[in-house]
Amino acid sequence: MRPTIVWFRRDLRLSDNLALAEAASLGKPVIALYVYDTNEEAHMGGASQWWLHHSLKALAKSLQEKGLQLVLRRGDPLTIITQLQQETNASHILWGRLYSAYERQLGEKLKKHFSDSDIITSSFNNSLLFEPWTVLKDNEPYKVFTPWWKKAISGEIDFKYTKAPSSIKPYKNIASDTLNEWQLISPHWGHKFDDQWTPGEQGGKKRFNFFLHHLIENYAKDRDLFAKDGTSKLSPHLHFGEISPRYCWQRVYDAGYSLKNKGAESFLRELGWREYSYYLLYHFPTLPTENWRDIYNNMPWSQSKADLKAWQTGQTGIPLIDAAMRALWATGWMHNRLRMGVGSFLTKNLGHHWKKGLAWFDDTLVDADEASNAAGWQWIAGSGADAAPYFRIFNPTSQSEKFDPEGTYIKQWVPELQHVPAAYIHAPWEHAEKLKSYGVELGKDYPHPLVDLKRSRQEALDRYAEFVKKA
Ligand SMILES: Cc1cc2nc3c(=O)[nH]c(=O)nc-3n(C[C@H](O)[C@H](O)[C@H](O)COP(=O)(O)OP(=O)(O)OC[C@H]3O[C@@H](n4cnc5c(N)ncnc54)[C@H](O)[C@@H]3O)c2cc1C
Numbered sequence: 001m002r003p004t005i006v007w008f009r010r011d012l013r014l015s016d017n018l019a020l021a022e023a024a025s026l027g028k029p030v031i032a033l034y035v036y037d038t039n040e041e042a043h044m045g046g047a048s049q050w051w052l053h054h055s056l057k058a059l060a061k062s063l064q065e066k067g068l069q070l071v072l073r074r075g076d077p078l079t080i081i082t083q084l085q086q087e088t089n090a091s092h093i094l095w096g097r098l099y100s101a102y103e104r105q106l107g108e109k110l111k112k113h114f115s116d117s118d119i120i121t122s123s124f125n126n127s128l129l130f131e132p133w134t135v136l137k138d139n140e141p142y143k144v145f146t147p148w149w150k151k152a153i154s155g156e157i158d159f160k161y162t163k164a165p166s167s168i169k170p171y172k173n174i175a176s177d178t179l180n181e182w183q184l185i186s187p188h189w190g191h192k193f194d195d196q197w198t199p200g201e202q203g204g205k206k207r208f209n210f211f212l213h214h215l216i217e218n219y220a221k222d223r224d225l226f227a228k229d230g231t232s233k234l235s236p237h238l239h240f241g242e243i244s245p246r247y248c249w250q251r252v253y254d255a256g257y258s259l260k261n262k263g264a265e266s267f268l269r270e271l272g273w274r275e276y277s278y279y280l281l282y283h284f285p286t287l288p289t290e291n292w293r294d295i296y297n298n299m300p301w302s303q304s305k306a307d308l309k310a311w312q313t314g315q316t317g318i319p320l321i322d323a324a325m326r327a328l329w330a331t332g333w334m335h336n337r338l339r340m341g342v343g344s345f346l347t348k349n350l351g352h353h354w355k356k357g358l359a360w361f362d363d364t365l366v367d368a369d370e371a372s373n374a375a376g377w378q379w380i381a382g383s384g385a386d387a388a389p390y391f392r393i394f395n396p397t398s399q400s401e402k403f404d405p406e407g408t409y410i411k412q413w414v415p416e417l418q419h420v421p422a423a424y425i426h427a428p429w430e431h432a433e434k435l436k437s438y439g440v441e442l443g444k445d446y447p448h449p450l451v452d453l454k455r456s457r458q459e460a461l462d463r464y465a466e467f468v469k470k471a
Contacts, residue, residue, distance in 0.1 A: 024165030058200025096126030132282035204237030235367035332366035343380035
């Protein structure tokens with residue numbers, strides 16, 4: 001019997017994988033394929049590569065339990081898939097849809113390549129609740145989140161996930177790379193994340209269960225507290241498609257919650273922000289590379305390598321910023337509010353282009369996502385669709401006073417300040433003399449602030465206002 005190729009992309013799971021379910025239902029032998037795409041457009045940062053390694057390992061194990069081999073190949077996906085089809089005489093090629101211009105083109109080219117043959121190519125929605133072309137206003141995309149979300153949830157929202165196929169007919173073993181030869185784990189990241197994360201479908205479901213049973217109830221208020229494990233931490237699992245938003249949605253409803261509960265509503269709305277980021281990427285494919293609002297195109301940006309380095313390494317002398325950036329380096333993850341805070345600091349107070357921040361996040365986040373990262377950076381820089389207005393500049397001092405009042409989070413990541421009382425920890429430069437009695441001399445034990453927050457804020461406001469005026 002001619003086999004079916006299932007091309008796994010960012011849907012590294014067995015349950016609610018509609019391409020795999022379809023393959024199983026065809027009753028033909030299945031080839032499970034993952035292609036490590038070496039094209040420039042598919043570049044993946046270091047932390048994400050660590051995750052991918054472990055996620056593929058987990059997927060291979062789950063497939064093996066069903067008797068299937070995970071075939072690993074490296075190169076250009078189109079070349080590899082067409083070669084594999086020839087090698088095996090496959091009759092079907094199935095995959096989950098992705099939404100960047102490059103990823104969509106891959107699917108389109110594959111369909112075109114086989115269009116004059118008897119080979120069936122089909123793609124499935126494995127990543128989203130609302131595919132980008134389904135929620136429009138007079139055939140145009142929504143440019144603001146809230147009306148888009150209202151419209152999206154006003155329709156059919158009875159999302160159901162599909163269980164993993166109970167049996168899948170395996171194809172005979174064929175040539176495959178080994179995961180280790182891809183060397184996805186650089187010594188740089190290798191050891192650091194091991195005890196923090198469990199990549200893979202089982203790890204994602206476990207974390208989801210924990211969130212559902214212990215955190216969702218208070219999510220709306222706890223999600224802002226930096227020292228608290230109050231959010232789902234599902235972003236890397238969702239990014240790699242180890243769990244699906246349909247799964248999350250149904251499980252939330254099955255547990256008796258709905259959009260009417262504060263915690264659940266807030267969580268589902270955040271899933272909505274993820275969806276909206278893909279929506280923007282689909283309708284505005286240059287989102288990761290160009291200002292969505294072009295009025296800022298000629299804005300002068302700082303070129304200071306020293307400032308950028310201080311930001312990246314958590315040496316700015318602003319405790320909350322340093323804590324967040326060091327936590328990112330150590331864990332591959334950061335709270336949403338802190339992403340906004342460090343983004344605001346980089347683009348507004350330090351005057352660096354948002355692309356510098358995006359690139360750093362891309363390399364260091366385990367959930368680095370082309371859509372959410374670009375939407376997040378453009379939002380905070382004020383250049384994006386439905387962006388924060390340029391005059392909204394986060395004040396890291398009041399943010400930490402409000403959301404880390406005791407300085408617990410700061411002390412965890414900036415141990416230089418661990419003996420400093422809460423009253424002085426948020427803005428240590430205002431208490432330089434007092435700090436000495438807690439063993440901290442500014443400029444020696446902990447840096448002086450890189451910029452004066454008030455002055456740099458005003459300079460940013462002036463810079464932006466000038467461009468808004470010209471527009
Ligand atoms: C500058 C900046 C860059 C960002 N880069 C990324 C990125 O590369 N990858 C990424 O997944 N998210 C990104 N985000 C969004 C958000 O910060 C993370 O999704 C969230 O912090 C992940 O933590 P969590 O899983 O505990 O989220 P929760 O608060 O538990 O939310 C549940 C899920 O909703 C989604 N979500 C939550 N907030 C957002 C948001 N603002 N935008 C889009 N989706 C959201 C995520 O998939 C998340 O897992 C970025 C935000 C900013 C401001």
